[in-house]
Amino acid sequence: MFKRIMVPVDLAHAERLEKALGVAEDLAQHYGATVVYVGVAAATPSSVAHTPAEFAAKLTAFAKARAAQSDVTAEAHAMTSHDPSTDLDPTLLKAVGETGADLVIMASHIPNITDYVWPSNGGTIAGHAKVSVMVVRA
Amino acid sequence: MTDETNNQGIPEPEGASDIIKTDYDIGQDNIETQVGPFPVDIHNPVFVISALSVILFVIYALVAPTHAGNFFSGVDASAVEGCEPGAFCDIGLRAFLTSTFDWFFLMAANVFVLFCLLLVVTPMGSVRLGGADAKPDYGYIGWFAMLFAAGMGIGLMFFGVLEPAYYFGTPWGDEPLGVVRPFAEDGTLIEANVQEARRMALAATSYHWALHPWAIYAVVALSLALFSYNKGLPLSIRSAFYPILGDRVWGWWGHAIDTLAVFATLFGLATSLGLGAQQANAGLEFVYGIPNNITVQVILIIGITAIALVSVLRGLDGGVKVLSEINMVIAIVLLLFVLFAAGATAILGEFVSGIGAYFQEVIPLSNPFGREDDGYREGWTAFYWAWWISWSPFVGMFIARVSRGRTVREFIICVLIIPSLVCVFWMAVFGGAAINDMIANPDASAVKANVIDSYAPELSLFAMLDSLPLTSITSTIGIVLVIVFFVTSSDSGSLVIDTITAGGKVDAPVPQRVFWCTFEGLVAIALLIGGGLTSLQAMVISTGLPFTLVLLLMCYAIWKGLVAERQSH
Incomplete structure (x- = not known):
């Protein structure tokens, strides 16, 4: 039914996402789909990472950890945004296309x-x- | 499966940069909670202290307007016993600082210009902001539009006609470098002096709008961009002090620096907004006969704040950048109109000779010693330097926010050289047209009537447009431009204050920037109704003195940071 499931994640508040992450991973197991974790960050240093490259690396590590924990295939897809507070929606919509x-x-x-x-x-x-x-x- | 697509959405790895290792986590002092239905994420204590101290100062200005006015702007010495003309009680804090420390302001600004030029020609210029392989966030046009609209737009509207016309005909003894006067006592033209007075008027104006102010902005912007994008410190004024203060910047030293920056930015914006509403109202009265009173001015402030709110809600790309670009297009239209209506050939000649005059006079004008033109040097130059410097935390931080991915050399050329040329051109066009009008018809010139014969600075632009065809259309464009320039300062200022008060986070909840934008409008309205705009603006400009020291330290920090950056490659 589904092949690639995109899950937007906020690495600064990952604990609040537990329910959504669980649902996504259960469905991925059920359909044999890949989970794509999408994170959005500004290029300025944030509480999560100092640079976009570090952010991407942390998101990858997050995906790896989730994959190992729930036994699904997972990918990470990091996006940068000039003003995440207001650009989050268009950035995520773009990510839907980019991740397929x-x-x-x-x-x-x-x-x-x-x-x-x-x-x-x-x-x-x-x-x-x-x-x-x-x-x-x- | 996890490692192959780890950063498709990001412009390639960012390359080598020299991240500063510190135990501080961005946001560690923040309070994240819910106030009613609104999520908040604010830096404790910077947010609280800034907001409270702003409220206290507004109350002070409203409750004790005379005291505030006397202290910051001075009293009339003849009305007070025991107060000598020229003493502190007569001139107030601002004028006291600019007349006592004029040499310090002038020398510091010279240091900033030389420092920037040094960065262009040394290998330090090749360091890229954001890491060796970072790509620019914005194209040249959007970037340029934003840094111009935030930094200077409104000043060009206000001073573009006023300043050249003033220096050309000033009868008050503040001629730049004591240049000859073109008008005799009875107001007739002295032909022999016209050429020299005109040349000096353009050179002296360009001096205030070209390399020096932009060097001030460039120093602040560069230090913030470097320490944030390359060193990984939060995007906040305190980060520029890390090389000097070390980990102490995360404590009270840093809180004080950030609070002072918020304070200067918010009051700077609010007082200019209030004074700007008065100017726009004067223009509306001059052009349309709309009554000049507090009600109209409050409506103007509410209107400007409302548009700024829409802009901050739409964000950096959808709001601020779009408005800045619209602004630039309207400004270019007005510039071209004045250029052709006032005679393109003559004005272009004026521009070329203006640049020549600038280079001839910039050294004598920037030398603070052994001069006798106190009125110009203290009243105008030192005032301007203090003013640019008090605005520099705001403009610098905004420029830093949009400049990632540029090399230091590219950055300096685009922030220093190109805006300087644009400003000199603008002054040549607007000032040239105004001076032409004064020479062509000294008796009937509206510019001369509003700048020299009686001093009504807010009308100078409209008086010049009055001398050209299509006055009603161009004056309307002028008023729209004044208003939109205010909106672009107000929205970018709100973003900057929000980022500082969120501890350097740029992704704080949107209601916070709505708060700051509205707060700024409310402060402006309160001061407009209660009085105190001028005295609080004088207070903001007074912060220019401590910030000058801060900027000198920043030059040292930038140099150290760039050296470390090059070694890491």
């Missing part, structure tokens, strides 16, 4: 009042991506 994913599984917070002004990333991706999107509430 046919399913996106992403974590999202429980909607509250601010979602009327700032729609959640999960909602926006589901609204615009050309592939299936599964939004997993935290």
